[in-house]
Amino acid sequence: MKHLNVSKAFYNTNLDSAEIYANKAIEYSEKNNFYKGLGYGYSNLGIIYEYRGEYAQSILNNEKSKEFFIKGNLTKGIAISNQYLGIGYFYLSEYEKSLTYYFEALKSYEKLDFKEGIAGVNNNIGAVYEYRKDFPAALKFYNKSYLLKKELQINSSSSLNNIANVYCEQGDFEKGLEYFLKSEKEKSKFNNSSGKASLYTNISGCYIGLSEFSKAKNYILKAIKIDTTRNNLYGYSYDLQVYGDLENARNNKQLALNKYLKAYEIAKSKDYLDLQINCTSKISDLYLSLGDHEKAFQFQNESLQIKDKVHFQENKEAIANLNVVYETEKKTQEIALLSQENKLKDVTIERNRAVRLALILGSFLLLLSLFLLYNRFQLKAKTNQILNTKNKELKELNATKDKLFSIVAHDLKNPVSAFKTLTENMSKGFDKIPQNMLLKLISQLRDSSTQLYDVLTNLLIWSNSQRNNIKVDKIKVIPKILVDEIIGMYQINSSSKSIKITNKIDTELELIADKEILHTAFRNIIMNAIKFSPENGSIEIYKKENSIIIEDNGIGMSEKDINKLFDITKDVASIGDSAEKGTGLGLLLCKELLDKANIKIKVESALEKGTKVILIF
Template sequence: MPNVLHIKKLNLPHIFIFIAVFTLFNAFSAYSKERLKKEIQRDIKKIQETPHFEKDTTYINLLHELIREYNQYNLDSLLIISNQTIKLSKAIKYDKGETEGYIIKGGYYSDIGEQDDAIFYFIKANLKARAINDTDLTLYSYSELAKEYMYKDEYAKSLKTFLTGIEIAKDSQNDKWLPILYINISVLYSLQKEYEQAVSFLKKALDVNERNDDQRLTGIILSNLAFSYIEIGNIENAKEPVNKAITIFEDLEQNSWLTYVYEIKGTIFLKKNEYDHALFWLNKSEVLHKNIDQTRYKIPLYLLLSKAYYGLRSNEIAASYAVKALEISKDLNNLENRDEILKILYEIKKADEDFGQALTYLEEFKAISDTINKKNNIKELSILKSNLEFEQEKEKYISDNEQKNLLQRSYIYFSILIILAFTIIIVILKRNNKIQNSLNQKLIENTHALKKNEIHLNGANNTKIRLFSIIAHDLKGPINSFKSLLDLFNNSKVSQTEFMHFMPQIGENIESIAFTLNNLLTWGQSQMNGLSTKPDFINVNTLVEDSLRLLSKQADVKSISTINKVEDHVITWSDRDQIDIVIRNLISNAVKFTRAHGTITVAAIEQNEFWQIQIKDNGVGMSEDVLTNIFSEKETSTTYGTQNEKGTGLGLRVCKEMVENNGGTIWVESEIEKGSTFYFTLPKGEKL
């Protein structure tokens, strides 16, 4: 479930951030929460008694539910359960469970201060969530990733990641995640000391959350509002939101958040030098901290307690709390608040006239102040860089829009050219129809030539059908691909850079379309008077190489290896255009029905008077029923390949006709799941 940042400090001017888990169970009493944990454990035990329980997604979901109840109290459980659920989810291909496991594991590394490891697992979760199109998990991972960039002072990355999440939440109208992202981005502005901006985003979060009526989230927003008002210096404005937040979290028994708002309340009284009242609220926070396994968050609490006791002149107690804070700070190698701790220890020892110890703390204070100042200078430079990069992003966005409009006009012109090409084809087809009508009229007038003309007309009609089929499959597919790509670009689904990556492939597709158009115009005209064959000496190796080159992109997409074993001396006496169509169609079908990482081999075997060409794949194969009718279909049909590819549309019946028209034969051998081999023969030609 979502994590929400809040700023836990509270000793100006330093800022300390930690995470509170956004649990599903907002309004349960302590008794109900304990009962809920027992119920989850009981359900887990019940599932474990069933066979193959580790393959049950319910079991994985219950483990995630259990960790949401315990993660504030036992950090080690985060790592143990996340590793278990990731392993179980992978085994049964439960993508959602695997994604949640990565987020939980990233949260563990975040809580122990290992930001690089946390970022690694949040990125894995984000990629997985987007792959399965899960909006909630996508937004969750974006939020966690942006937060981790923030921890590393990489504010530009954090800002861009948060803004990406906000755009997705707006587009998907996700009112559950939108306020959370607003809250988290307000923390980013707080870190940059832009508290007015922080207040603005918190008010946006409050407006959106009113539609959800999520009391826990309302408490989070109010507590952060109170903190921001304190930073601005408006103590009076901080009182109302912190009081409301305390009431909400006490009703919901949200202990981790109560420690935070109690410290905000105590800080307000410290600002007013009302130390007794400050101590009351800080002691309440300390009691709750005893049951929360988050040692690093005790540093600012102990510092505040030290200040309160020092204000009451209880120097010994004040020193003990400051020493505790210093020990934790050094153990965790955490510089946040270290200078404030050393400063108050110096003041306490100086007041107690322990000048030797006071001097030690003063020297350590000066040394750590120099380190912190250097770190703050680096951080301020990071903030400046973040703002500069953000402005550059906006300028780039405007420039990209202008370029996009220019490209859109170019693509419109390109589309017009494609339409003109279709118009030419339609004119040819209409002309063919007129010829057919003229022939029909002659048949009525001349009964003596009825049989001959009938056969001719049937042949012309079949040619028309084949032409339409070729147009529908060889041209319609690539042009629809262009249209889809243009639609994606026009709808800003792909960037200009991404679109330009497609330009080499578009060029090859245009070359393929131009080849097909020329073929259609020549072949279509000749077919009106029957299939005209013009044999010549042709080099089969050249035709195979050309076809493999044209189909290389389709093969590369599926990582298919293509092997041409046809040697240069394989010369046949046949029609170049027709055999080119046969070879290209058979190789295209092989690519279509071969799975990823398969192999396609083209070879030639010499016989007495013929060359036997074979195109072999190790794809899906064909059943006996399919083999029986494969060359006898009356209409060209299209089946879909292993990745839903469409065929060339020419059909094996047309290939058969062309092979036989060149004096050869064609047949196929195939076995399910082992692949197919198409054979055809062509008359030998003399060596060139």
Template structure:
């Protein structure tokens, strides 16, 4: 009972204002002096953790005293915990060298004494420290180890801490979606645990993510929520960061008065806790506000201070990184020495057990030979059965593929003729003088012609694909006029160009003779032009031109200003395994085979095909073909 009363008094004293800090320290000293070691150790640990941000020097003193007392009591669990607290305080003070040493010592102790929770938090602290040092990949490695421990222990508080730091590392690596996923998971756990101070940290980083994603409205929402939950006394560094980010949001929204107010609040907190980074960033925001208010004198003064803080922070960060590298070098050196000693011990043990192993090995070898013989007989019988099954399956697969190819070819042959006739008839109707004054009928005929063209192209590609799968397409490369084949292909699409009022521009600097198969080159042009028409808007523009001649290869480009596509689509549009079908700008249909056929035909003719595109900005498809030998020219 006496210990509980003492501990409650300790908690009550921690909630008093800063003006009473001297009185609190004296009172706590008296309480600890009259308490047994167990209660005193708990109080020292609590003080070191609660004061780590507001009074880090004082917190360090309490943490070091806790380490000494825990070692004296041989309480290894709290000894490891004290390492975690003291290392965190050194990090807050910016002494990353000592923080690294303390954290790794704590990790070694936790593993030596099999304190899994202490090991998990040590790994988190190391990962967090690496984030501060901008070694994000190393940080994630340690955090993944900590996450496994947190899951094994079902420690939701530890898991939330891991996910928060993985989210921070992903944020700095600019993987915003993964960062959002991790931090939302951490927030859910902390809401479940009822830890409002920790929730404020998650909300602040959610604001950071949305600010990076240029969503200032969501960023401001999360920053305001974080500010409401942030305890002003114990998390002043967090509060200063929140004010700073709110000033950046307001500055982006051109609300200069609000931005200046938040920047002044951040500057005040930064000066109070002597955070050079918060002070520098607040001055940077204020200088930008002064520039926008045409107060160049104030802007110059503030920028001068920013430069001074930049120099100080750069030197500090450089020193920290050098110190950290020195610590890692010494640690690796010690580890190598330990590994060498362990190896020598292992060698001695191996020599002692060598003779026993040889005898055991001989006996085991005989047993293995007997078992292996039986197993091989069983395996041979199984392989024979599997081979028989595979042969049967292969015959069935060949039969199914043959039937499929025949079906595609029948469909292509039987439907291509009627569709072509239908298209020709529609074009004749369109030229009829009696219909020239009827806009509705002309529009209907245009739609029907477009549909017939789309279906015809689909059937043509389907037939080509089926023939190609069956190896029935003859390849006969001869010298050809690329210009003439292009003109023929363009004329076949004149109706479709007219329907969308597309501005077609063909720009070839000269006549090109290439060595290629006539049908394949016609198909390449037809599919690329159809594709550009399909994804071009009304009144769009298509350009076909000779891009360059390199290494006796002419490169042709088909460029449009249509809908375009992203990098994910770029990776699979030429795939032989995945056919992508997308509706055109006027609901044109497709099979997804066209570009795949283009790729195969271009490569069979000794060329290459590639594309450049971005959503909303159109696409450019390039393909190269070898020029014909000089004697043909």
């Protein structure tokens, strides 16, 4: 056991030395047929490989460890092996397997009444549920872990930290702050400085959420001091982002921008992709609020490129992990098969190769082989299913990127090109242009600017939706007022085609909904109705039962074309025979936003019979 203790002592300083002493413990235990020593020796190797990120090797060694603990009938050892097998499968994203092993370990620890082990496994189980966004279950197991550690009077700061993170993920900063501060006290009580900088950053984030800015600044400066002293560039980059959030919340936009840019510079130099995504999104939003649309678009585009890179790496890692799991299970099956073959040889020698027993064992091996082949077929089918899912996600991602390029190439290029042509024509002899021609050119400039404004607005709202930055804020809304406002916005567009727009919604009608989402939806739908209505056409907006309907007498569309409207992978440019074509972003945006607000959108249409767009509340 001396070699095992020395091996453990090297975990945090020298993993190579830790591995050497673990192998020495195994070698000694093999000579003496010492099952306990073999079990803990392989368990140590499993932990070492886990620290190195080699999870397949970690799982194999923990499987060996479990074998020897079972042979020695060592319940605590079996529980430890199951716990570390759960950790290995968690890192390979095999969450169901991970939970299976964790609950097996929990059962053994409870049987032994080993409270420290129970606390540790509850914390592990909580982490799985938190990753799967099952927050009630995560809190249940984290709290169990915390209460047991408190009862044992051992450091419970990690459990408190986990509880705080769950509350913060749900936006409850007050509750999150309460547990982060408890964690800070616990660290001081046990003189534990590990993870203090990260804790201070989290506390600062809570104070920002609660608008207590002086306290937020105090804690973020503490975090920065620790991370810069330790040359922890990842931590320092993250600290600067939170500092930027603080300045942004205080409306010091230039200071916030400086912090974000510095954080981004560090993250980019060290290839911290997750931090780069956060930085570019925040910088883009800040430039947008400062009115610098060019910079906002530049960083938004960079954010999308980094996300593409991360998504590619995740898919690559997912495939690699599937291969690892397959190889691990294959080796486990080979070990089982080899064990059965050895047993067969022993029995054959002892029974003088009796024919009858040989036939029985041969049949058993045949069934086992069929079982293993079936299992391998099932695993391959599962792998193919996961790969198909990932391919579908990639296809949707590529379609989203194609949609963005299509918008830039079509909806942005046309009005910008028109602007360029018109201004060039006007600049050449402005004083010689007839009054009626000048008015016509100005009218065309106005139309181009309106189109450009609508496209940019849709693009920016869509980019926020893709990053899940849209928050639904339900208030009392009078749809009659909203629709009247939008009709006024597009009065010139409708008048130029002599289209009559009638708003029949009752002024008494009130809805509890997100005002901005409804405004965006009505704006896009009404603009589409104007675009695809003929000269002297008509548009009616009215309420029917629990729906608001926007109905036009335009060119209409077929059932086949209706099915293309809300599918990002379909080309909508082929819909209808109107000269006014679009990319379909407006309706896609409406669908995404209305889904978030629990409002259904439905389209009814027929060729040459007009179109109804129905919002169901």
